[in-house]
Amino acid sequence: MAGNVVLRSLVSRPEIKAAVIWAGAVFNYEDWRELGLNDGSYRPSGVLSNRQEQRRLLFTTHGEFSTESEFWQQVVATNYLTDLKGAIQLHHAVNDSVVSVDYSRGLATLLEQAGVDHEFHEYRSGGHNLTGSSFSQAMFRTIEFFKKWL
Numbered sequence: 001m002a003g004n005v006v007l008r009s010l011v012s013r014p015e016i017k018a019a020v021i022w023a024g025a026v027f028n029y030e031d032w033r034e035l036g037l038n039d040g041s042y043r044p045s046g047v048l049s050n051r052q053e054q055r056r057l058l059f060t061t062h063g064e065f066s067t068e069s070e071f072w073q074q075v076v077a078t079n080y081l082t083d084l085k086g087a088i089q090l091h092h093a094v095n096d097s098v099v100s101v102d103y104s105r106g107l108a109t110l111l112e113q114a115g116v117d118h119e120f121h122e123y124r125s126g127g128h129n130l131t132g133s134s135f136s137q138a139m140f141r142t143i144e145f146f147k148k149w150l
Contacts, residue, residue, distance in 0.1 A: 014085040018149035081114035093126035
């Protein structure tokens with residue numbers, strides 16, 4: 001969930017000048033319900049981990065996500081885009097079978113609506129890891145973006 005970590009960092013730390021997210025599942029919880037993730041590599045342990053216990057406690061205390069919940073609205077990083085001071089660049093392949101390109105499309109729309117400096121680059125191929133020629137192009141664009149903003 002690195003895309004969400006990057007976005008949360010940007011909205012909470014105005015001194016961050018620029019960030020790039022490749023194939024990120026940056027979401028509000030409605031997106032999460034609709035799009036989900038398809039990561040077959042994740043294998044939770046049979047033992048209840050501290051993280052799982054904390055998640056259970058969170059939902060027990062505040063209920064499932066609801067757009068009507070003041071608590072859940074405060075958790076969603078996309079609700080703070082107007083606080084974002086840095087620029088952001090997004091890269092995503094249409095054929096990503098792990099994270100739907102619709103996450104990046106939706107975030108690009110929200111960034112546009114919030115007036116945030118951003119770029120969105122969509123690739124026909126490359127999968128979740130942006131391999132092959134998509135990797136080369138995305139890496140070049142990433143370097144140029146950081147040269148511009150840092």
